[in-house]
Amino acid sequence: MNDKSQQVSSPERLKLVVIGGGFGGLQLVRSLSREPLDITLIDRRNFHLFQPLLYQVATGGLSPANIASPLRSLVRRQKNCRVLLAEAEGFDLAAREVVLHEGRVPFDICIVAAGARHSYFGRDDWEALAPGLKTIEDATEIRGRILRAFEEAEQTTDPVRREALLTFVVVGAGPTGVELAGTLMEIARYTLRRDFRNIDPAGAQVLLVEAGDRALPAFDEELSRRAASQLARLGVVVRLKTRVSELTPGAVLVESTGGPETIVAETVVWAAGVQGASIGQRLAKAAGIDCDKSGRVPVNPDFSIEGARDIYVIGDLAACKLPDGSQLPGIAPAAMQAGQYLAQVVRARLRNEPAPAFRYRDRGMMATIGRAAAVARLGGWRFSGLPAWLIWLVVHLMFLVQFQNRLLVLVQWAWNYFTFNRSARLITNEVARHPPEAA
């Protein structure tokens, strides 16, 4: 298996291995399409995922394929690149090889862009009770849980259980948490309004629980305030300075300034933290350095790492300090800029020129809250409400990777907007359901 990579590599060409076909890795690969390189793009999934819209899959607005594009199809015309569906398991720094389960891939330069998973701060047992939202499977699982809760509420005759089934808790008020909570409330109020006979879905409660003192802490305080007021107008209960201390089936225990409290809720979604993919830890260990507490690999200003020559880390897996002392944010535009920059570094090396320095251009940040409700900062400009929502819409459509997906997403958004309907409300991957009360 060791000679697997030799099937397409020619000895004179620089061997570039990219681990992860997310925003950073894909941008890097595509920026190098015309260079005389042997690029191997390794991903354990066969598609690039547009994660910022994953919450719309979790809430039945879009289908998984609308926000996923097959990696092979994205680089099919790029003859200097091959795609390897495999999981990178480690590094042999001496041999300059990436170790896969299936074999080894030699590299001259390796860029690790493996991204992040959600983090339970040491309580991994919480995952079964409160799934996070990072993969397509996460999204269809959360979608199933939300829809099943309404179905069970319709069937139960126990008012206490019905209320628990109609209470949804989203933990963490970052963009994902805010988007999920807002959309969930909209589904309850509008989409499902006339779908049930025994319950009124509009009576559902959505709680957004945040340990910090404001929603969207990465935004400035003014936009946080506006986001909170838009959430409140939708009906989402935002609980700030409230920390989850325990999860049990059917209940969330929280600690706030008012003391401990139990929220009875059947459906809990986790949007509270991220940690670097585990390959980061293995890379750090091989290089003799330590990851930060979020499992991210500390990188130099050019994304190289100490202790491992010719290996770079970009995207959510990298802990990169900017010249002003702040951290490069873990958002798609930052990962893409890093990918572009690394392409410059590789090109400079091919030409024996010095590489330029990385300069992050903060183009802004945005988050949707619901129908015609969003907040956005573009450079020094702030927007909220309808204008922010329209900007959000256009930007997300623009950055979707394939034209077909842009068109399909646009059709579905228009449909969802005008009809209040969301047609991808499927409960999949379970055939029968048996609520506990009937057991």
Add this chain to the structure above:
Amino acid sequence: MNDKSQQVSSPERLKLVVIGGGFGGLQLVRSLSREPLDITLIDRRNFHLFQPLLYQVATGGLSPANIASPLRSLVRRQKNCRVLLAEAEGFDLAAREVVLHEGRVPFDICIVAAGARHSYFGRDDWEALAPGLKTIEDATEIRGRILRAFEEAEQTTDPVRREALLTFVVVGAGPTGVELAGTLMEIARYTLRRDFRNIDPAGAQVLLVEAGDRALPAFDEELSRRAASQLARLGVVVRLKTRVSELTPGAVLVESTGGPETIVAETVVWAAGVQGASIGQRLAKAAGIDCDKSGRVPVNPDFSIEGARDIYVIGDLAACKLPDGSQLPGIAPAAMQAGQYLAQVVRARLRNEPAPAFRYRDRGMMATIGRAAAVARLGGWRFSGLPAWLIWLVVHLMFLVQFQNRLLVLVQWAWNYFTFNRSARLITNEVARHPPEAA
């Protein structure tokens, strides 16, 4: 739980229970939207599935949600109908109740339209080796298997294994088998053509194995011949009079006039037979009658059954003999006509009028083979090639249940047609893959 149904029922109204929200059940329920009835539509899934297009999900052309519509949303405005997400487990004929896992639902009239599953003719152990295509989960599983086979073929260095990975066997040359085999060949020849570096997907072999003496046996011989020649032109190898005698991992053993033979193939899809849903057996037992060998419940010309008053069976679960001695075919239009007819029966009963007799109107049959290739019979007219394909396209778009889905499917079909691309090529529900060779 016993009083669950009383939550919405009023004692004066006739209680109609419909089991299954497929073509027959849904047509029936919607045809009765204005009648003073208490309708309960029971389905174990929360959506109506447009099964004729399931093979397009299995081959990455469409997303599951494009061919599925939430049942609640389809009957939301129909105030006389409630939807129950539950699995019917049996019947208490004396008490006139449908028995669910979660409780019981009383009925005055019950229509069972629970459909069919694929059948392995007593070899259920074959299911793991050769999945059939009846549910969304089946379709995403088959999609994953097909795509994974190409991925593994790209990675293996063993030419024997590579050939096994690039050999696909479809068992059964009914419409589903023909559609799957044709589309698979198209994917290999066109969609994936430039996606790989080590293999040439166009070299893949697709075998369509059929025990009978022609493809599409439900069509007349002339159309069967034309279908076979269109399949051959695409590159599909059609093996008639060939019966599968054994399946093992990686191989299909067949018996034909030439004697026994082993086809080495990693991916096998089963499209050879159907059997009625198991609720049919339980109904027949309660009524003291026998199902036919395909597990279908024999019904009278008005779809009632012997031994159980006020219970009717329609759709793929019913074995219904027509006046001319032929069997009512197990296709969507027949199920819909039965649903419409049962609505007439119910209406006649509400008005104390005699029910009319059922008269099947054979509107024809059609099957696609691939790009601009299909066969169709409409009344006495026969079509093949491009005209048949265009008719197939229009008819399937027309019958898709929601307008949004029609639009989304149309966009994707146009896209697939002009670009040869199929964007829903996702391998989901498995995170890592480890080909056996590396174990």
